[in-house]
Amino acid sequence: xxxxxxxxxxxxxxxxxxxxxxxxxxxxxxxxxxxxxxxxxxxxxxxxxxxxxxxxxxxxxxxxxxxxxxxxxxxxxxxxxxxxxxxxxxxxxxxxxxxxxxxxxxxxxxxxxxxxxxxxxxxxxxxxxxxxxxxxxxx
Numbered sequence: 733x734x735x736x737x738x739x740x741x742x743x744x745x746x747x748x749x750x751x752x753x754x755x756x757x758x759x760x761x762x763x764x765x766x767x768x769x770x771x772x773x774x775x776x777x778x779x780x781x782x783x784x785x786x787x788x789x790x791x792x793x794x795x796x797x798x799x800x801x802x803x804x805x806x807x808x809x810x811x812x813x814x815x816x817x818x819x820x821x822x823x824x825x826x827x828x829x830x831x832x833x834x835x836x837x838x839x840x841x842x843x844x845x846x847x848x849x850x851x852x853x854x855x856x857x858x859x860x861x862x863x864x865x866x867x868x869x870x871x
Contacts, residue, residue, distance in 0.1 A: 743811035751774055776777035777857075779865070780849035789849070789865070791839060797827065799841040800849055802856065807836050815859060823847050823855055 779785040780800075799832040807816065811833070816838050819829040825847025827838045838861075840852055853863050 743809065745815045746811045748841065749815075763859075777853035777865075779849040780853055786849055787815075792841075793844075796843060796845060797841055798844045798849065799839060800852070801837050801839045802853070804836050804838050804856065804861045805864055806861055807838070808834060812861070816856075816861065819855065822859075823851065830851065 733767040735810070780789070787799070789800040789802060790798060791801050804812075807813075813833055816831045817829050819838075819840060823842075825839040825843050825845075828844055830837055831838050838856075842849070842852060853865075856863050
């Protein structure tokens with residue numbers, strides 16, 4: 733983007749947000765390699781709306797909220813953490829998100845009356861952080 737290369741989608745997403753405010757001097761320091769989000773076939777995330785199927789990612793659930801943990805293989809750096817811990821800025825149904833960079837996991841709490849886990853997975857994918865749905869909480 734604009735001749736810059738980034739180490740990951742997180743850094744690219746942060747750059748896009750910061751560039752809108754004209755505060756991009758930081759990015760003249762050093763170029764990095766980058767990735768782009770894979771947006772094909774996001775309908776596969778509809779399985780997360782099925783109570784039985786989503787049990788492998790759900791940490792907690794009550795009548796109003798749900799907290800799920802997703803394995804995010806493409807999480808690499810502070811830029812990734814920065815954007816993943818601000819998911820509530822992208823979806824009003826997301827209450828909070830916490831990243832464990834060492835385990836490549838993000839724990840996301842949602843108001844399930846406003847958003848579905850499938851929408852959260854689509855959002856993650858659109859930002860370049862496609863969740864690995866083959867991973868369960870036990871792995």
